[in-house]
Amino acid sequence: MSERLRIENLYKVFAKDPGPALQVLRKGGTKDSVFETLGHVVGLDDVSLAVPSGAMYMVMGLSGSGKSTLARCINRLNEPSAGRILLDGQDLVPLDEKALREVRRTRISMVFQHFALLPNKRVIDNVEFGLKLRGVAPAERRRRAEEVLSVVGLGRWGYHLPHELSGGMRQRVGLARALATDADILIMDEAFSALDPLIRTEMQDELLRLQRTLNKTILFITHDFQEALKLGTRIAIMSEGRLVREGTPQSIVLEPGSDYVAAFTREVDRARLFDARSVMKAPAVLWRGSAGIVVGGPEGGFLLDQEEQVVAGLDGAEIARLQETGTLPAEQAAPICVPEATKLIDVARCYRADRSVGVIDEAGRLVGLLGAEQILARIANLPVQEREP
Ligand SMILES: Nc1ncnc2c1ncn2[C@@H]1O[C@H](COP(=O)(O)OP(=O)(O)OP(=O)(O)O)[C@@H](O)[C@H]1O
Ligand SMILES: [Mg+2]
Secondary structure: EEEEEEEEEEEEOOOOOOHHHHHHHHHOOOHHHHHHOOOOOOEEEEEEEEEEEEOOEEEEEEEOOOOHHHHHHHOOOOOOOOOEEEEEOOOOOOOOOOHHHHHHHOOOEEEEOOEEEOOOOOHHHHHHHHHOOOOOOOOHHHHHHHHHHHOOOOOOOOOOHHHHHOHHHHHHHHHHHHHHOOOHHHHHHHOOOOOHHHHHHHHHHHHHHHHHHOOOOOOEOOOOOHHHHHHHOOOOEOOOOOEEEEEEEHHHHHOOOOOHHHHHOOOHHHHHHHHHOOOOOHOOEEEOOOEHHHHHHHEEEEEEEEOEEEEEEEEEHHHHHHHHHOOOOOOOOOOOOOOOOHHHHHHHHOOOOOOOOOEOOOOOOEEEEEEEHHHHHHHHHOOOOOOOO
């Protein structure tokens, strides 16, 4: 996967001369110690991260941890004090006003908590606004705006004024406006935080649905860890201006690395987060014969043909008999198999007490086995045989 945005050693100190604060930070000082000694507020302290193209990259942290400062530095609403911000390899930090305007107009799209819709303009004009700034011709502008409005389920509302829409619908207009621009990266700062819980869940689902077809690169800022888990392909966690943990949702919950991060993970619904791949154990070969090979263990196994395709499932008793007599059961049961990305909650739904669940890759090859032990241990957050998800 190629990289869209890379941030290298980014600092932001809110001071006319950030020099002295930078010196303190680089010698191991903290946001607190800078404030105590110099009276300057540190927004970002040596933040580095990479956003892959097509990622839904979540930046998460408590209030004041520096999330918005990071977002605002990327399009230079906040002037970085030190560091580099590479968008498709180009450093945005040294850009002059003119070049910067061009980047904001064409390559970065920002969505805030309260979408600032133009109140006197119809919904469609609001959506077209970014395209107009980009110099897109009126007919093409209208076509694109109508298209994205129908994508967000507001096809009938284009010719109404914003005040005729509910808050949730207005939020959708803001989303449509950001999506319409075709920017290289979409930055959404707490875009759903002001919504009612139900509408918020709807918007999250909507964004996930849109993302499956649009495949945009999105930097999404939130203080809600559940939202980060639900939407994110990767999550960066911030504290006191620093990036303290970065990784996939599964890897962060598996290994928080600090009490600060662990506190967020405590209430997580592990059955809905972890997938089969994250807990499966490697298949062991139990038997080889002209019919193929049998892999598994005492709790059950699978008969694979010469092409490693799963042809049948064996329960614990059949495995025991096979090992004793060397003969396969005359009648073979259909195997229970799930793809690697199946969540444990869904694995549990097809689990049968006397059998293993097989885990298969895209080519249909068996790559792992799951028993009750693996599934329950992960859901209960007990140590199991580890495998980086
Ligand atoms: N313009 C500014 N001048 C001085 N300090 C600022 C400015 N903007 C932000 N800060 C400070 O920078 C730090 C990070 O603020 P930021 O707004 O980035 O936090 P946040 O993580 O977005 O918080 P929230 O979840 O409340 O939005 C805070 O200590 C804040 O007080
Ligand atoms: Mg903020």
